Amino acid sequence: MTAQPPGAEDERPDPRPDGPAPVGAAERARAVAHGLGTGARAAGRGVAAAGRVTGRAGRYVGRQARRAADAQGAGESGLNRLMYLHFFNTAGDAAVAISLAGSLFFQVPSGEARGQVALFLGLTMLPFAVVAPLIGPFLDRFSHGRRWAIGATMAIRAFLCWGLAGAMDGDSAWLFAAALGVLVSSKAYGVTRAAAVPRLLPRGFTLVKANGRVSLAGIIGTTVSAPIAGLASWVGSDWSLRYAFALFVVATICAIRLPQQVDSSAGEETMSLRKGEGEGEEPAARRPGLRPRMPIPAAVAFALKANCGPRWLSGFLIMFMAFLLRENPPESGLGEELLIGLVVGAAGAGNALGVAAAALLKRINPSVTVVLALLVDAAAALAATLFYGVLTIALLGLVAGLSQSLAKFCLDSTIQRDIPVRVQASAFARSDTTLQLAWVLGGFVGIVLPLDPPRLGLGIAFGVLAAWSVFVLLTRSSGADRETRDPVAASS
DSSP, X not given: XXXXXXXXXXXXXXXXXXXXXXXXXXXXXXXXXXXXXXXXXXXXXXXXXXXXXXXXXXHHXXXXXXXXXXXXXXXXXXXHHHHHHHHHHHHHHHHHHHHXXXXXXXXXXXXXXXXXXXXXXXXXXXXXXXXXXXXXXXXXXXXXXXXXXXXXXXXXHHHHHHHHHHHTTTTOTTHHHHHHHHXXXXXXHHHHHHHHGGGXXXXXXXXXXXXXXXHHHHHHHHXXXXXXXXXXXXXXXXHHHHHHHHHHHHHXXXXXXXXXXXXXXXXXXXXXXXXXXXTTOOGGGSOTTOOOEEEOOHHHHHHHHHHHHHHHHHHHHHHHHHHHHHHSOOXXXXXXXXXXXXXXXXXXXXXXXXXXXXXXXXXXXHHHHXXXXXXXXXXXXXXXXXXOXXXXXXXXXXXXXXXXXXXXXXXXXXXXXXXXXXXXHHHHXXXXXXXXXXXXXXXXXXXXXXXXXXXXXXXXXXXXXXXXXXXXXXXXXXXXXXXXXXXXXXXX
């Protein structure tokens, strides 16, 4: 082998086409890759840690929520299951409301939307007006199926939400019919749930307290569900409806899993909304298979009539404001969606304040409170009529939510005080049916009233509430006079 002179190896040509790599480039590449890998591993550990913290926080919140729902005997009586059911019910209703607010009212021309909503609300109100008085007696005769009746209202809404999700992007003629079907099913749920509450009372609970606990669960459900539904609606209205479908499916399962005593009707009687019906009947004279009937007490009739005013205003504001703030919004520079959200949020805040007041105040005079709720509603409607603006319509929404909530709690208290336990299921079913009908009537009036000038519709709302207040007060006075003149009838 021939020896090569020193330095010959350095003179050989470099086989790489680009020549030798710069000194340290490979080391820098390895360092960058190592840094990226280290950063990715650190990020992964951070995400995992955040997930563990979030999971622990979620489990802690879940345990606290279950502990609160089971407190004071609610777990043993089964009231906690009704609270879970109402949580998913209101969460689903919130998702539907957010979806329809961004699509049904704002993607259709206002005149066309009003006409279709008025038509379908009228077609819906007609059978509802006929069927509503029969819901209470139906539950009385077939009270062994209350769980399935509640579950049916959930399953119907789940089916309609799934159908609505597929019809949102099209011109389906059934779009408004399905939307109003969801609305009516929601109202029917209120009737069936009210008939179930008396059967789930824990020991030492009053109906006011039980309904307050259930209503609080509903407020939490709305608070939790609204942001999720809003994000889903931002992707598309159909996704928020699919989210509502899932919630109503879970609610259907919760309804079926209610305790069996919800279906029990042992010892119950039937309440009549007509005074005098059932009086003087001998048990032997009644037809076999029919439960005894008792007339509605005067105090309950008064509270029910007073409650019709705030409930009517609630239905009126939902339908009227949805179009008024789109066509004739007050001068504020705010968008129509923001204005509607402001009024709806004020109404929700008022409802929450009513629940808190019923839970915190130690003493509330029901007969005085229902009258004050009616009069304050009329005063707020008058203020909105005279000073039409963002502040007054927001105040009207706040007062309407607060009055409706407090008046309903007072009605519950009056039923519990003046009606025997064996008749309370029938009383709640029939009174809630009457209130749902008042809501539908208010919604229909809100649809058919003209939007221009805006003060006209608000003035008519004030007139209706003022006239109803006078009627309620006069009937209360005449009823008190009759009881004074006829102490025997009063004592009976």
